[in-house]
Amino acid sequence: MADDRPALGVGMVGYAFMGAAHSQAWRTAPRFFDLPLRPRMVALAGRDPDAVRAAGERLGWEHTETDWRALVGRDDVDLVDVCTPGDTHAEIAIAALDAGKHVLCEKPLANSVEEAERMVEAARRAASSGVTATVGFTYRRVPAIRLARELVAEGRLGEIRHVRAQYLQDWIADPEAPLSWRLDRERAGSGALGDIAAHVVDMAQFVTGERITGVSGLLETFVRERPVAVASTALGGRGGEERGPVTVDDAAAFLARLSGGGMGVFEATRFAWGRKNAIRLEVNGSKGSLAFDFEDMNLLHFYDATDDPRTAGFRRIVVTEPEHPYGGHWWPAGHGLGYEHAFTHQVVDLVEALAAGEQPAPSFADGLAIQRVLDAVERSAAAASAWASVPEPEPAAAAQS
Template identity: 75%
Template sequence: MTSANRPSLGVGLIGYAFMGAAHSQAWRTAPHFFDLPLRPELTALAGRNAAAVTDAAQRLGWKSTETDWRRVIERDDVGLVDVCTPGDTHAEIAIAALEAGKHVLCEKPLANTVAEAEAMADAAAKAAAQGVRSMVGFTYRRVPAIGLARKLVSDGRIGDIRHVRAQYLQDWIADPAAPMSWRLEKDKAGSGALGDIGAHIVDLTQHITGQTLTGVSGLMETFVKERPLPTETGKLGGVGGAETGAVTVDDAALFLGRFSGGALASFEATRFALGRKNAIRIEVNGSAGSLAFDFEDMNVLEFFDGGEPAESAGFRRILVTEPMHPYVGAWWPAGHGLGYEHGFTHQVVDLVTAIAAGEDPTPSFADGLQVQRVLDAVERSAANNSAFTEI
């Protein structure tokens, strides 16, 4: 069967900014490089500003637009709803879509609170019983080097896991003059660095190890507590009486953790690490070896084999671009690296494949709920002077 003759999957995307653009590219690209069982169609793009969403649809390749997300869910030509909005709307949109029989892809973190995430996971479980699928968008799982790391751990190549250390370092708001945005408002974002980027390393470490975090001890800090607000002209207020807004989320979060298999872990998530733009760093030490990954060199996985003689032992640099590596065979010849956007494409591939097979994709809303519980425990621990908090 040719691609044109395969059943179509109408996609409705809610939100068209940074994540909306990344998801749009993935929906456009996936069927051109991967042999998908369903043919994704970029059916409808939704946003509140009619002019802006129309412009975005033309740039990103969407057939039509809506200014109310509810209209997307009502459309018969939409079979999947992709939620790329701030966290405060995830639960309402995703639950409504699932109850209407639409498959759902929802950006991370799943929700702003544990209660919202529980309601979403419950709705997803009920929908799954009716053949309706859902997935949360932890796209870094789809980096080929991360896939290889998970396989090496699963194959026992590093033995029993003893230590996990993870960092996600950015610097985009280190300047106190950087403007307010929804990501700095707790009622919209849920949390700051903790939820925005800390959620990724929580999910990645649980994914790689195949274990869950069972308890944490955390610290959180907001370094810049007031920021300039944009004016009606789009210019920012300055010092000397200019209007500012209160930052109500964390700028940085650090926490210790314990995994279900007994391993000890450390986590750091900050948007104040000057010079670090999008540095995800993960190292896993086991009884038989170690793994290390740095997203700023994302096509590489470092592997230490503890069974080698000391004379020649050392971390081995594995270039994860061979056809047998996860996802890589559909792309370029060996040595021709992939980039940030490819994780979103691989996410589409896995989701569409699972929907066609009648299987529940991962990470599920239940997985997203587990991450949400970790984030909540970190916040509660930090509020209680870093007391160890069970999840």
């Protein structure tokens, strides 16, 4: 039977970890959700001809390119999905927007505030022609996190007083784990701060509906030299005898003030042995609390302070019912979802927004706002943890969000 839905030609730049996750999402979304547009995986770009050809065949792409500029220039590509290291985000995204292509760019939006500002300006120019830009803070699409946002928006927690957010990993806790691009400031921009703290900053602001207005931060690099990886060394393995410098932070921690008057405590580290991908969020309000841990991602814990004290306690909500966000499209209730499903939900939300002629969320302006929080943490840490304010979004940027 012919599919008469309009096609959305997708081109992707990058095919490693994020490229694989995004590819699976583009393949899966139209098979589980009734989308108004038909995603077509047109072309995958990478520098190594043999490697990108093998990745394209494995991940389901129709064509491959060895120059991202050729991909951007293709008439059959309507949207460019940027899954490359941070030092290339601005150049690729701006070129794609200027060429009239919608853009999905992985987080963090850029390696600096200045780059992010240029990307927002390009998005504003493109918006006048109906072209949109969005940044991939994928954890927003975890059903339990989306339910947490709904509960806060409904007033179930009352006035927000505390936020505690952690992102804990251990993949470089071994001092002999080899160097990778994520440990190079020129390519990654920062370490744990930009790579993983960016996620919990966005998650906290998304769930509470408030923004971080100021911070007092601390950054630390525990291992300042590491082995240089050999070609066959996998992420997290051991390198060769040659050593090179680590130029990013290994861990970040900061206090924060929220726009509603509440306070936050944030921590991100890649040195927490035993924590593989522990993303934790707890929000305390005047009427209740909620708590989430990604290592048990289908659960949300909710405390209602208005309950009878004799039976009050944290409520364990299994967020897999048809009534829950994104529920009813996957498996029977109680059959849990995994990491990859949030990427599929990202595609669903993006395609539906494009079909409706709406700005997908989060926008590049939202990505810039996160970048300004990260920049404030760096400024504070460089000034012996002195308080650093986070600039308010410009009216135009707030409108784009």
